[in-house]
Amino acid sequence: MIPSISEIKEFLKKLSFDESSINDLIEQIEHFEKEAPERDDIVRDYLREECIETIVDEITDEILKLNKKRIKILDVAAGSGFFAERIKKKLEDNRVDVEVYGLDITPSMLKRLKDKGITPIWGVAEKIKESINIANEQYNMNVPKGFDVVLSTLAFHHFLKPEKVLKSMKDVLSNHGVVIIVDVLKHEHEELKETLKDTHFGFSLEEIKEMGSKIFNKVEARYMDVYCEVGDVIVGLYKAVFT
Numbered sequence: 001m002i003p004s005i006s007e008i009k010e011f012l013k014k015l016s017f018d019e020s021s022i023n024d025l026i027e028q029i030e031h032f033e034k035e036a037p038e039r040d041d042i043v044r045d046y047l048r049e050e051c052i053e054t055i056v057d058e059i060t061d062e063i064l065k066l067n068k069k070r071i072k073i074l075d076v077a078a079g080s081g082f083f084a085e086r087i088k089k090k091l092e093d094n095r096v097d098v099e100v101y102g103l104d105i106t107p108s109m110l111k112r113l114k115d116k117g118i119t120p121i122w123g124v125a126e127k128i129k130e131s132i133n134i135a136n137e138q139y140n141m142n143v144p145k146g147f148d149v150v151l152s153t154l155a156f157h158h159f160l161k162p163e164k165v166l167k168s169m170k171d172v173l174s175n176h177g178v179v180i181i182v183d184v185l186k187h188e189h190e191e192l193k194e195t196l197k198d199t200h201f202g203f204s205l206e207e208i209k210e211m212g213s214k215i216f217n218k219v220e221a222r223y224m225d226v227y228c229e230v231g232d233v234i235v236g237l238y239k240a241v242f243t
C-alpha cells in the first residue's frame, strides 16, 4: 500500500486529525519524501558502524529475552527500514521466525521498506490501530492487530504527541509483549530542529520514564553507549523498554 498525497490527506481526515495537525504531518511527509532516497546513507553518516551494531544488538537482545520462536514485530516510523532489516536478520541468525511490519507516514519510505522485505503499512504513529484498520480495509491487507514487539528508532522526537504514540503502541501490543524505543536524549541544539524537521529536542531519561509510567506497568530507560553526530553536533541516545 503506497498512497498518494491526496489519499493521505483523506486518511488523515478520516483519522480525525484537525487542520493544524494535518498541516504539521504534511510538513513531516514533505521533509522525509526528500530524505527517503538517501536515508540509509544518512543513518550511516550520523552513526558510526559500531554505534549501528550496538543499537541492533541491544534491540535484538531485548527481543530474544521474550524467548519466543515466532515473533511479530512492528517498527513504528520505520523510515527506510535500515534498522528493521538488520534486526530481522540478526533474529533469523538466532533461529527465530520473524514477521516484520514497518509503519510510516511517508510514501517514499514505504517503497524502501518493501524493497527490504518488510511489509509496509501507511500510518500515523499516534493512531496505529486505526491506521492498521485502514490498511486492512482499503488495501485488503492482512496486518495483525497485535504484535510481540513494537519498536521505534530515531523517531520518537519527531512525533507531534509522544504520549499519544505510547498509548497507541500499547493498543497494538500483545500480552507479554514489549515496546522498545531508541532515540536522542534531550539537547539544546535549536539549529537541528529546522534542518532535521525535529518536533522536540529529544527527551531526558526522567521525561521518557514519566511518560511511559502513565501507560505501562514496567518502565526502564537508560543511556546507551552510542551517540549521533550531525555535522559538529553530538547527541547521546537512550533506550527505553516498556512492558
Ligand SMILES: C[S@@+](CC[C@H](N)C(=O)[O-])C[C@H]1O[C@@H](n2cnc3c(N)ncnc32)[C@H](O)[C@@H]1O
Pocket (backbone or CB within 6 Å): 028, 029, 032, 039, 043, 076, 077, 078, 079, 080, 081, 082, 083, 103, 104, 105, 106, 109, 123, 124, 125, 126, 152, 153, 154, 155, 158, 159, 160
Ligand atoms: C528520522 S526518521 C527515522 C526512520 C527510521 N526509524 C530510522 O531509524 O532510520 C523519522 C521517520 O518518522 C516518520 N514519521 C514522522 N512522523 C510520523 C508519524 N506521526 N507517524 C508515522 N511516521 C512518522 C518519517 O516519515 C520518517 O520516516
